[in-house]
Amino acid sequence: MHEIIFLEPVFKEMIWGGTRLRDDFGYEIPGEHTGECWAVSAHPNGDCTVKSGSLRGRTLSGLWREHRELFGGAEGEVFPLLIKIIDAKADLSIQVHPDDAYAKAHENGSLGKTECWYILDCDPDAKIVIGHHAGSREELRQMIDEKQWSGLIRVLPIEKGDFFQIEPGTVHAIKGGTLILETQQNSDITYRLYDYDRLSNGKPRELHIEKSIDVIRCPHRDTAGERVLRKIGGAEAEVLIACPYYEVEKLSVNGEADFEPEESFRIFSVAEGKGSIDGVELRKGDHFILPAGYGGYRLQGAMLLIASRPGSGQEKGRNC
Numbered sequence: 001m002h003e004i005i006f007l008e009p010v011f012k013e014m015i016w017g018g019t020r021l022r023d024d025f026g027y028e029i030p031g032e033h034t035g036e037c038w039a040v041s042a043h044p045n046g047d048c049t050v051k052s053g054s055l056r057g058r059t060l061s062g063l064w065r066e067h068r069e070l071f072g073g074a075e076g077e078v079f080p081l082l083i084k085i086i087d088a089k090a091d092l093s094i095q096v097h098p099d100d101a102y103a104k105a106h107e108n109g110s111l112g113k114t115e116c117w118y119i120l121d122c123d124p125d126a127k128i129v130i131g132h133h134a135g136s137r138e139e140l141r142q143m144i145d146e147k148q149w150s151g152l153i154r155v156l157p158i159e160k161g162d163f164f165q166i167e168p169g170t171v172h173a174i175k176g177g178t179l180i181l182e183t184q185q186n187s188d189i190t191y192r193l194y195d196y197d198r199l200s201n202g203k204p205r206e207l208h209i210e211k212s213i214d215v216i217r218c219p220h221r222d223t224a225g226e227r228v229l230r231k232i233g234g235a236e237a238e239v240l241i242a243c244p245y246y247e248v249e250k251l252s253v254n255g256e257a258d259f260e261p262e263e264s265f266r267i268f269s270v271a272e273g274k275g276s277i278d279g280v281e282l283r284k285g286d287h288f289i290l291p292a293g294y295g296g297y298r299l300q301g302a303m304l305l306i307a308s309r310p311g312s313g314q315e316k317g318r319n320c
């Protein structure tokens with residue numbers, strides 16, 4: 001039987017970051033403006049290493065390359081997913097991601113990016129940017145040309161526990177006072193549409209207006225997955241989204257629950273509380289991978305986990 005793979009996160013300083021990754025999660029962060037915890041990542045800009053056990057010190061990208069059996073022989077050149085915790089003390093820039101087809105044609109064969117957000121915590125009056133109010137691409141271009149940002153950008157109130165799927169082409173931004181767990185395709189292609197006219201080191205950050213106008217979905221449409229709830233012993237499992245790239249589930253454990261063996265490997269993040277998996281202690285801020293073929297497992301304790309696995313499109317190596 002394969003062992004559980006616990007990972008050491010990688011941290012990123014960001015101008016908009018804060019200290020909640022230390023204050024709330026107990027991580028050792030590099031500074032007072034730490035914006036991102038790359039919790040499960042095989043990306044070259046932040047490749048997580050194994051924390052313990054016989055694979056200790058190995059990178060996730062290395063395991064993906066050399067020990068594909070841990071991932072059930074899943075296909076693909078790169079590990080398909082990237083899990084982050086984001087501490088937005090200030091607003092992030094307003095951006096949009098291309099889909100696979102656009103990224104392939106315009107970004108040297110890169111993947112596009114679909115991502116989703118689970119709101120771990122937020123200020124009482126916190127908001128988020130998802131979508132826009134332009135009725136057509138012509139109107140979108142005009143509103144951007146005329147800098148009608150407040151009329152264009154769609155801002156929504158949020159609460160702890162909310163969940164959003166961000167399809168390619170969706171205008172989006174995390175606003176200050178928000179702590180998010182993000183599950184995304186392993187890609188970095190982002191077009192920045194608007195940065196609130198802020199300066200970074202005396203200069204505005206680069207914008208990508210034309211590419212943004214190319215890829216923004218007009219008019220905006222929300223994507224809402226059907227949230228399906230099932231009871232497993234002392235746990236409730238709720239599928240938040242199932243799309244070609246990933247399936248994300250929220251597990252609320254209160255007591256003891258036995259889960260069936262999984263076909264695929266599975267990623268877990270402990271978002272709240274503490275407990276154990278098969279007797280191995282778990283606490284808030286732990287991230288681990290249950291390898292393919294691990295078998296059934298038992299979760300115990302009082303905790304909230306966000307779990308993900310590759311979507312059916314990815315697993316079969318299809319380009320959905």
Ligand code: ZN
Nearest residue numbers: 095097115172
């Ligand atoms: Zn994004």
